[in-house]
Amino acid sequence: MQLAVLCAVCLLPGGLALPLPWEAGGMSEQQWEQAQGYLKRFYPSDPETRDANSLAAKLKQMQKFFRLPITGMLNSHMIEIMLKPRCGVPDVAEYSLFPRHTKWNSRVVTYRIMSYTRDLPRMTVNQLVAKAFRMWSKEIPLSFKRVGWGTADIMIGFARGAHGDPYPFDGPGNILAHAFEPGPDLGGDAHFDEDERWSDGHSLGINFLFAATHELGHSLGLGHSSDPNAVMYPTYTKRDPESFQLSQDDINGIQELYGKRSNTGED
Ligand SMILES: [Zn+2]
Ligand SMILES: [Zn+2]
Incomplete structure (x- = not known):
């Protein structure tokens, strides 16, 4: 009976099915959701590398992009970056060109x-x-x-x-x-x-x-x-x-x- 109750509690926060690895301390549910939303939005999955679809992999991508230690763990410094005003275009790569190298061909x-x-x-x-x-x-x-x-x-x-x-x-x-x-x-x-x-x-x-x-x-x-x-x-x-x-x-x-x-x- 006790087990059933526990499981019901576990299943409740459906949006948190993929918890982010968190370095230390607590984090509000809202912060978790914001962080997940940020990673999904600005580090879109590369269809060729399935591994990159996991949130831990996205965390590493973000750490690489912002030149932070690559731990795959969320920390308060990353939350600070996530709260800054920014451009809506994803941070696709460490390099400064769009992957397809599109350009205007007219002068x-x-x-x-x-x-x-x-x-x-x-x-x-x-x-x-x-x-x-x-x-x-x-x-x-x-x-x-x-x-x-x-x-x-x-x-x-x-x-x-x-x-x-x-x-x-x-x-x-x-x-x-x-x-x-x-x-x-x-x-x-x-x-x-x-x-x-x-x-x-x-x-x-x-x-x-x-x-x-x-x-x-x-x-x-x-x-x-x-x-x-x-x-x-x-x-x-x-x-x-x-x-x-x-x-x-x-x-x-x-x-x-x-x-x-x-x-x-x-x-
Ligand atoms: Zn931009
Ligand atoms: Zn627009």
């Missing part, structure tokens, strides 16, 4: 700003997007041309909640934005969560220039970088707006895809 890539935030004047958004594109274009032989109507290669917009792709935004905090690798339709598009407070760097909030430069890196074909100095690092960090620039890691990644911009004055 002129078009973009269109489809919708704006209420937090900043439209002119400011236009200027910051142009500035973010310049960060990348000065390193590679590619130019970006803004169009005012029709379909552009890179469609940029602000949206909240579900917004017409399979990745609904999540309200204030956590996921700030996401973008798609180069390709047709959604490919290259960059979306920013309108439930965040966006800033031009002079007010409180998420610095839109930093986020836009990061997301446009995805739009051009870069994945996340493990280098904390890289613009392509997945979590949002406050940086000095005066000295904000691409890191050597970002430049290496983008030049590996497109080559270097020649200094002959063309473009």
Whole structure:
């Protein structure tokens, strides 16, 4: 009788069927669920390696990505990382390119700003997007041309909640934005969560220039970088707006895809 009662208790928390190895101390049920959700979302399973589907394997992937000791055990430092605001694109690899190495094949890539935030004047958004594109274009032989109507290669917009792709935004905090690798339709598009407070760097909030430069890196074909100095690092960090620039890691990644911009004055 006692055994039956115990088993009934064991079966109750169905969502916790795959407990995460925890290094020390207790953890609330909510934290367990959040951690599992984070690992599933940002460390998607590789269909070729079945082992990588287990949560312990995902923990190791995350530890490898964030350059932590690879123990396969969850700890409070990892929980801290999980709570930071970040980009919605998964941390697929330690390397800074999407696995398929997709890129734009034309020398002129078009973009269109489809919708704006209420937090900043439209002119400011236009200027910051142009500035973010310049960060990348000065390193590679590619130019970006803004169009005012029709379909552009890179469609940029602000949206909240579900917004017409399979990745609904999540309200204030956590996921700030996401973008798609180069390709047709959604490919290259960059979306920013309108439930965040966006800033031009002079007010409180998420610095839109930093986020836009990061997301446009995805739009051009870069994945996340493990280098904390890289613009392509997945979590949002406050940086000095005066000295904000691409890191050597970002430049290496983008030049590996497109080559270097020649200094002959063309473009
Ligand atoms: Zn990202
Ligand atoms: Zn989206």
